[in-house]
Amino acid sequence: MVSTSNSDTTIPVIDISSPSPEVAQQVLNAASSHGFLFIKNDGVTIPPKDIDDMFELSRKYFQQSDEQKSEFAIHSEKAGGINRGWVKMQGESLDPTGQKQGDPKEAFNIGLPPPTSPLQPLPTPLSTSSSLITRFQTSCHTLCTTILSLLNTALHIPDPTYFSSRHDQSLGPSGTIFRLLYYPASSQPRPSNIRAGAHSDYGSLTLLFRLPGQPGLELLQPDGTWTSVPVNPSPETLASPPILVNIGDLLSFWTGGMLKSTVHRVAFARGDDGRSEERYSMAYFCHPLDGVLLGTVPGEVIRGFVEGGEGVEELRRQRVRLGLVGDGEEGGGEDVLTAKQHLDRRLKVTYGL
Numbered sequence: 270m271v272s273t274s275n276s277d278t279t280i281p282v283i284d285i286s287s288p289s290p291e292v293a294q295q296v297l298n299a300a301s302s303h304g305f306l307f308i309k310n311d312g313v314t315i316p317p318k319d320i321d322d323m324f325e326l327s328r329k330y331f332q333q334s335d336e337q338k339s340e341f342a343i344h345s346e347k348a349g350g351i352n353r354g355w356v357k358m359q360g361e362s363l364d365p366t367g368q369k370q371g372d373p374k375e376a377f378n379i380g381l382p383p384p385t386s387p388l389q390p391l392p393t394p395l396s397t398s399s400s401l402i403t404r405f406q407t408s409c410h411t412l413c414t415t416i417l418s419l420l421n422t423a424l425h426i427p428d429p430t431y432f433s434s435r436h437d438q439s440l441g442p443s444g445t446i447f448r449l450l451y452y453p454a455s456s457q458p459r460p461s462n463i464r465a466g467a468h469s470d471y472g473s474l475t476l477l478f479r480l481p482g483q484p485g486l487e488l489l490q491p492d493g494t495w496t497s498v499p500v501n502p503s504p505e506t507l508a509s510p511p512i513l514v515n516i517g518d519l520l521s522f523w524t525g526g527m528l529k530s531t532v533h534r535v536a537f538a539r540g541d542d543g544r545s546e547e548r549y550s551m552a553y554f555c556h557p558l559d560g561v562l563l564g565t566v567p568g569e570v571i572r573g574f575v576e577g578g579e580g581v582e583e584l585r586r587q588r589v590r591l592g593l594v595g596d597g598e599e600g601g602g603e604d605v606l607t608a609k610q611h612l613d614r615r616l617k618v619t620y621g622l
């Protein structure tokens with residue numbers, strides 16, 4: 270395991286190519302302390318060429334005019350319904366309470382690939398590369414399943430398929446979304462200096478792909494400061510950037526607060542002339558099947574954590590965010606939510622759906 274030290278943050282780079290209980294423990298340690306970890310790219314699970322090709326495709330897509338892109342606007346029937354399609358510049362705010370204006374970015378959301386459902390209708394040039402997109406989504410899901418299985422092992426959950434079966438896309442629909450992101454260049458300093466507002470992700474795991482030379486991602490530290498996350502923490506030893514993984518709110522909630530869903534944002538990285546170059550990223554937001562019940566995950570490790578009272582504050586914060594209990598209120602909201610109910614509550618805050 271290589272580690273990168275960046276002021277206070279040390280996000281480990283974990284090699285999971287030979288899974289073992291020790292590797293599983295490394296994944297759990299990172300997930301329960303930082304909520305973020307790097308997975309060394311083995312070159313096979315998600316081939317670097319596919320990552321490059323997807324970025325190239327994304328660039329071609331976003332270069333089109335707003336008029337063309339608006340044909341497949343987010344939530345429209347043409348784009349395949351709720352949470353699918355194009356989000357225009359400033360079309361959403363990831364931090365609605367902290368920001369007056371929407372994020373200065375665009376996005377395109379792609380839902381589950383076949384065989385679970387037919388691939389949603391796609392605009393050009395995405396439509397002519399649907400096999401690349403589908404292959405990429407499938408590779409991302411395979412990696413998520415491997416990471417979830419390692420967590421399953423380290424958490425000593427009696428059923429070894431507890432997480433993997435609940436994320437098995439062949440069994441039904443889920444909130445899983447593959448998202449292309451585009452942050453246009455900017456020549457003027459914006460008052461907030463923020464490209465994507467402070468937020469935590471909604472689902473189980475997020476895989477994040479970024480390009481060398483396009484920094485900006487920052488994590489909120491417990492002391493309230495922000496630290497940046499390098500695209501490749503070890504360029505001397507890692508030929509391609511490792512894949513950044515973070516824990517989402519749902520998995521944190523589901524594990525009684527043991528796994529951390531860390532608040533992050535994207536800030537402008539400005540040159541001396543005050544200009545910020547355009548930036549592209551891609552995120553695979555992995556969710557459990559819609560009907561999965563989020564009663565606390567079984568097993569002695571989480572039981573010990575919950576009984577020790579350690580996750581209480583984390584869980585209270587999450588319940589407030591889900592609207593299950595008001596800020597300052599105690600308890601309440603003991604009903605077990607399904608994964609779909611959990612996601613719907615979060616989308617409501619972002620999009621007012």
Ligand SMILES: O=C(O)CCC(=O)C(=O)O
Nearest residue numbers: 450465470486535550552
């Ligand atoms: O673009 C990035 O680097 C991060 C984006 C992000 O955090 C998100 O879309 O949830």
Ligand SMILES: [Fe+2]
Nearest residue numbers: 468469470533
């Ligand atoms: Fe995020």
